[in-house]
Amino acid sequence: MASMDTLTIKTENKFRSLISKQAYKKGEVICEIPTEKVVNKPNRYTVQIGRDRHTNVGKLAALNHSCDPNVILDTENLLMYACKDIEKGDELSFFYPATEWEMDAPFICLCGASNCIHVVAGARFLPLSTLEHHFLNKHIREMMIELLENTEQHLVKLKG
Numbered sequence: 001m002a003s004m005d006t007l008t009i010k011t012e013n014k015f016r017s018l019i020s021k022q023a024y025k026k027g028e029v030i031c032e033i034p035t036e037k038v039v040n041k042p043n044r045y046t047v048q049i050g051r052d053r054h055t056n057v058g059k060l061a062a063l064n065h066s067c068d069p070n071v072i073l074d075t076e077n078l079l080m081y082a083c084k085d086i087e088k089g090d091e092l093s094f095f096y097p098a099t100e101w102e103m104d105a106p107f108i109c110l111c112g113a114s115n116c117i118h119v120v121a122g123a124r125f126l127p128l129s130t131l132e133h134h135f136l137n138k139h140i141r142e143m144m145i146e147l148l149e150n151t152e153q154h155l156v157k158l159k160g
């Protein structure tokens, strides 16, 4: 199994990023997602892997968000894989709302992608029309459906 040895953290002006020390082809597994410590609330070092499950991901906490990412975190199979061809020395990034429902520390995205979502706060704050263009983990899809059903019920009640 591929390990995290192929990844290195770069720090520049206190800004951390995760760099790949080797090339990967689209679809290739890069490493397993560590689940050393699972907590019930998100923080800057966790990735959400279930409704109330957030795991400390070690080195992977240095992964930055991108609206046009090159890796996917598959929290069902606990694998990180390339969703684009990656060159040696490339920074790795993933789409945070693909794992995060409601983030502890939202921020403004300046990635410059044409499909930039601007406010990165978690999937619950994004319209379906945006989310449907991205890989989403099972827990995010489930919570999204639940939110839609609750909204529908609420609207039915309002109509009397």
Ligand SMILES: [Zn+2]
Pocket: 066, 067, 068, 109, 110, 111, 112, 113, 115, 116, 117, 118
């Ligand atoms: Zn963006």
